[in-house]
Amino acid sequence: MDPESGMEEVLNLGVKAGSIAALSREALKAAEEIDGRGLVLSPGFIDPHIHEESAEGEKAGEFRFPRQVAACAAATGNTTILGGNCGESNYPAGKYLSRLEKEALPINCFTLAGCTTLRRTLGIGDYDAASSSQILRMKDMALESMDEGALGVSFGLQYCPGTGFAEVLALCEAVRERGRFFAVHMRYDTPSRAVETVEEAISASRITGAALQISHYAANVYGVSSGGNNLEITSRFIENSGADICADMYPYDTWATYIRSAVFDKGFEDFNFGVRDLEIISGPLAGQYCTPEIFAELRHASAETTVACHNAIPMKDLETVYRLPFVCLGSDAIMSIDAGGVKKSHPRAAGSPARFLREFVREKRCLSLMEGLRKLTLLPANRLGLGKKGRIREGSDADLCLFDPETITDRAGYGLETCALPPVGIKAVICGGRVVYSP
Numbered sequence: 001m002d003p004e005s006g007m008e009e010v011l012n013l014g015v016k017a018g019s020i021a022a023l024s025r026e027a028l029k030a031a032e033e034i035d036g037r038g039l040v041l042s043p044g045f046i047d048p049h050i051h052e053e054s055a056e057g058e059k060a061g062e063f064r065f066p067r068q069v070a071a072c073a074a075a076t077g078n079t080t081i082l083g084g085n086c087g088e089s090n091y092p093a094g095k096y097l098s099r100l101e102k103e104a105l106p107i108n109c110f111t112l113a114g115c116t117t118l119r120r121t122l123g124i125g126d127y128d129a130a131s132s133s134q135i136l137r138m139k140d141m142a143l144e145s146m147d148e149g150a151l152g153v154s155f156g157l158q159y160c161p162g163t164g165f166a167e168v169l170a171l172c173e174a175v176r177e178r179g180r181f182f183a184v185h186m187r188y189d190t191p192s193r194a195v196e197t198v199e200e201a202i203s204a205s206r207i208t209g210a211a212l213q214i215s216h217y218a219a220n221v222y223g224v225s226s227g228g229n230n231l232e233i234t235s236r237f238i239e240n241s242g243a244d245i246c247a248d249m250y251p252y253d254t255w256a257t258y259i260r261s262a263v264f265d266k267g268f269e270d271f272n273f274g275v276r277d278l279e280i281i282s283g284p285l286a287g288q289y290c291t292p293e294i295f296a297e298l299r300h301a302s303a304e305t306t307v308a309c310h311n312a313i314p315m316k317d318l319e320t321v322y323r324l325p326f327v328c329l330g331s332d333a334i335m336s337i338d339a340g341g342v343k344k345s346h347p348r349a350a351g352s353p354a355r356f357l358r359e360f361v362r363e364k365r366c367l368s369l370m371e372g373l374r375k376l377t378l379l380p381a382n383r384l385g386l387g388k389k390g391r392i393r394e395g396s397d398a399d400l401c402l403f404d405p406e407t408i409t410d411r412a413g414y415g416l417e418t419c420a421l422p423p424v425g426i427k428a429v430i431c432g433g434r435v436v437y438s439p
Helices: 066-073 093-102 115-121 132-147 165-178 191-208 230-239 292-299 313-322 348-363 369-376 380-383
Strands: 011-016 019-024 042-043 043-045 078-082 108-111 154-155 183-184 213-214 246-248 255-258 278-280 306-309 325-331 336-338 343-345 399-404 426-431 434-437
Touching: 042 043, 042 369, 043 348, 043 380, 066 078, 066 336, 066 426, 066 434, 078 380, 093 108, 093 132, 115 132, 115 154, 115 165, 132 154, 132 165, 154 165, 165 183, 165 191, 183 191, 191 213, 191 230, 230 313, 246 313, 246 343, 278 292, 313 348, 313 399, 325 348, 325 369, 325 380, 336 434, 348 369, 369 380
Parallel strands: 043 078, 078 108, 154 183, 183 213, 213 246, 246 325
Antiparallel strands: 011 019, 042 399, 255 306, 278 306, 336 343, 399 426, 426 434
16 A cells, blocks of 8 residues: 555565565565565554653763664554654764664664754753854754754754744744754643644744644644634644644643653643643653652652653544644654663553554544555655655665554553553564564
């Protein structure tokens, strides 16, 4: 099944030197053969939104590599992932990407240049405004990062409240100059400010002409405001904007964030959830739920703690978002490992594609299998500018996923180790012509 051409045929596919070399109804000869009868062969899935591994115990200042996220991603059908999201990345980009090549990850890994990281490199506090000279320096740093291989720039406006609109515009101009895109974790995530926060992101795209990727769309734009349904209003703004805009979303109604972040600066009054809906998923208390006392303690602790915020997004909003043509799947995956090797994470790191195909395609029938595959492959490939990925045609990269659409099912859950359980229903994942996963 090829989402680019709409092809859905029973064929033999031949791979040579990392590329798709043949598509034929006739038998092909090869050194290695995989029997895919009764299954679907699609382009390898592409995840445009992951976060580099935050392994506990690593030395401060060291590069963070997506080792565990990449391993989980390969097992769930992903052959390409994009890190450096929500304003946080490794810097300098060129040195990081060179080191990344030596890590021998099973799949392709790219990065964005994070605005927050650029600010901190210059000594600017998260709540502080950048000066005009600092903004110019950040623009130069962003241009250098893209010249070194970064695919664009990311912003974490909610996490870094000091980031002003002039700063956003300067970095977006750098993005436009290099023909890349910018990804935005928007400034607010409450229903009362949903329209305002989307308008800011759209304005940056319209003013500069830079392509925009809205991160985890329904996690920031959900619920009903006084003016009507937020998703209906903002999706209409996006579609009528005339700007090049896409978005991504993970298939869970549960957020994951850092407990000390600016997200909780004003408490829980505007959220769908309360303090007791926070499940701790990193650190020594992983597996426990917060109480007001535990929340206060962790909020002021020296070490950061990741929490899963249950009941954060109405499920009907997820269904609505996936029906929008400009929305693809993005897991927002992050994973940590403690000193004993125990994996701690939100299950979206290991379960997102399978959960999406099971719940929203097979069970709820929000969209067809072909459209679902488009959101997993072609749409993110085009946004990332990867013209040889996300499609099945001769000459394209041999990044492929062989799976059973009737049985593919996520198994990852909220809990130690269970967060990394691979899905069932996948027979083989091929990246660059090599089998990188086969249960």
